[in-house]
Amino acid sequence: MVGEDRIIKRGSGGASTTCENDASLRTGPPLRNAKAFELQFMDEGADWDNRQTATMPLSRPPPSSALPFVEPVPSAKAMAAANSLIESEFPHDYITTPHPSLPTARNIKYSDLIEAEHTRLSSDLPREADAGIDLTRYAPPEAPSSTASKExxxxxxxxxxTSAKYLSARSINLxxxxxxxRNAWLVGNSQLENELKGLEADVERAKLEQEAVEQARRTVQDNAEGEIRGLEDxxxxxxxxxxxxxxxxERVKGEILEKRRMGAR
Incomplete structure (x- = not known):
């Protein structure tokens, strides 16, 4: 309700604000004061929109609501405000703590030999002279002495x-x-190359589909840009x-109120 000396304005964000009625608004030319009122209204509406943008909860709009080819590029201030909102939603330890949806890492148990080698590498110790493959495994066993027992x-x-059988099997495998x-290695490489070519073809096909969708979106938004601009204007x-x-x-109400006051005197 409009009072005698107070008016109610409603901003673009839907919030009602109360301000003192300006005397020049009641007595001055309507167009000039209306223009000033419009500028003040738009400025306050923009401030309200900025406050809403700074305090609104982070949400993800549907893809159909995005108009990247019509809407202007956000300013650096708007991007900083959006990034601050995103950062505020993250937990304080999100950089060091894995996401709950990630599977837990398996506990790998290495052998004592591997653990010893890891320890040597982490300590920057030189390799021992007798380290590596034990060649005595491939050497024939030594015969016992002539005085040894039958057992x-x-x-x-x-x-x-056992050693002869093992060495014979290794000789056959070698x-x-x-x-x-060599042929098995080449066949394996050929199979991997074919699989790689198939994956590259899938990637290229996906890129073409993405470009087609992007072009269709651009065409639709370019065709609708004039209508959107017209509706906005x-x-x-x-x-x-x-x-x-x-x-x-308000000016007419002020004049009526002034005449009523003059008639009541």
Whole structure:
């Protein structure tokens, strides 16, 4: 309700503010005061929008509401405000704490030999002279002494049979590797290359689809840009005319009130 000396203005954000009625608004020319009223209204509406932007909760609009080819690029101040809102939503330890949706890491248990090598590498110690592959595993076992017992000779013979069988299997594997290893390696590389080509083709296909969608979005938004601009200008013009009408009505009410006061004297 409009009082005698106070008027109610409603900003673009929908918030009502109360201000003292200016005397020049009641007595001055309506168009000039309406223009000043419109400028003040738009400035306060922009301030309200800025306050709303700074305090509104972070939300993700649907993709259809984005108009990157029509809307202007956000300013550095707006981007800083948006980034501050995003940062405020993150927990304080989000950089060092893994996300809950990530699977837990497996506990890997290394052998004692690997652990010893890790310790040596972390300590920058030189490699020992006798470190590496134990060549005695591939050497024939030594025969016991002539005075050894029968059990000792039996054990040595069993170890010799085992070593001979092991070395024979390794010799067969090495000969097979020498004969067919190169071709198997080339076939494996060819299969990996074919898989890589398929993945690259999928990536290229996805890029083409993305470019097609982007071009379609650009075309639709370019075609609708004129209509959007026209609607925006019409809205601004309507708001301006509404403010002029409000200012003129307030001036008329002020004149009526002044005449009533003069008639009551």
């Amino acid at each position: 000792t000779w039996t054990t040595a013979l069993q170890q010799a049979y 000969s097979l590797l020498e004969t067919y290893g 019409g809205w601004r013009s309507g708001v301006g005319r509404m403010i002029e009408v409000l200012a003129a009505s």
